[in-house]
Amino acid sequence: MKRGVQRWAVNIARWDPSEAQLLFCIFLLPPHERPPITKFLNVEDKKRAVVSRMLQYMLVHEVLGIPFKEITIGRTIEGKPYLCLVGVDVVSLEVPKKENAVEFIKHFSSYFATSEWNNIISSGTSIDILVEFHRYWCLKEAFTKAIGVGLGYSIGRLEFHHTNWNDIRVQVDGEDSDDCRFWLSELGKQNWVGQLHLQYLLKKVCVARCHPKRAVQSYKRTLWRVDFDEEEHNRALLLPNREFLLLQVEDLIPKHEKEAYESLRKKCSAAYVRSLLKVIRKLATL
Structure with a gap:
């Protein structure tokens, strides 16, 4: 695989693993990664948690050539992996069923600056309003993830601020932040289903990259270097804006483990599943 910018995405809605397969994927990860996954009661949350970690480990394996079992990814006390100062957020646009677009977004008006809010509500049709709202929301979430901060x-x-959603810039407490860069992309296509309750299936994804000096203190302690001169940092900010490569969960499983997965x-021994559950529950209590 070529070095440089790699962007992978997996649609977990299309992944319908057996209980044994889900447990198998959890056990592919190092022991310290398992308890945070198994604490989720909802299966979709477990799927999301395990796939996000599998993406991280497989990407390191493919790009750096490190054997899967030898990879260790540390995390901050907020749970953020500290490979680099990058934040990613994905939002799925859905048409509200019981409210119109303006009624839906007005509950969030306090989170937006006046200029942002005016751009949102004046963007056009109800769908245009929702699209604009989610773009801004995605940017804000990606920034907080990039600096390692919690909820x-x-x-x-x-x-x-932006120019037709290019040259995206951010102000923090009214001050320009020229040491961050943002990329907006789309995953999937516009698609309408049903007749009475329409759902907009277009997903927005934002990637944010910021200077290490912006990281919260707990995040900074994980970085071996936080001082970069302007030229070094700008080289990182000017990396190409690659499209996301859509993968299947099976693509994230090491080759030598795929046959077992x-x-x-088809053959899912009840005794095998029970034994795995017993071990995982024990790990979850550690």
Whole structure:
């Protein structure tokens, strides 16, 4: 695989693993990664948690050539992996069933600057309003993830500006932040289903990259270097804006493990599943 910018995405809605296959994927990860996954009660949350980690490990394996079992990815106390100062957020646009677009987004008005809010509500049709709303929301979430902050950060402090959604810039507490860069992309296509309750299936994804000096203190402690001169940092900000490569979960499984994974789709021993569940529950209590 070529070095440089790699962007992978997986649609977990299309992944319908057997219970044994899901447990198999959890056990592909190092022991310290398993308890945060198994604490989720909802299967979709478990799927999301395990796939996000599998993406990280397989990407390191493919790009750096490190054997899968030898990879260790540390995390901050907020749970953010510290490979680099990048934040990614994905939003799925859905048409509200019981409210119109303006009624739906008005509950979130306090999180937006006046200029942002005016751009949103004046963007056109109900769908245009929802698209614009989710673009801004995606940017704000990606920024907070990039600096390693948790849910306590007030995204109302952020004000984004752009030129037709290019040259995206952010102000933090009214001050320009020229040391961050943002990329907006789309996953999937516009598609309408049903007749009475229409759902908009277009997904927006934002990638944010910021200077290490912007990281919260707990994140900075994980970085071996936070001081970069302007030329070094600008080289990182000017990396190409690659499109996301859509993968299947099976693409994230090491080659030597794929046959075992596939075998669990049809023959799923109840005793085997029970034994795995017993081990995982024990790990979850550690």
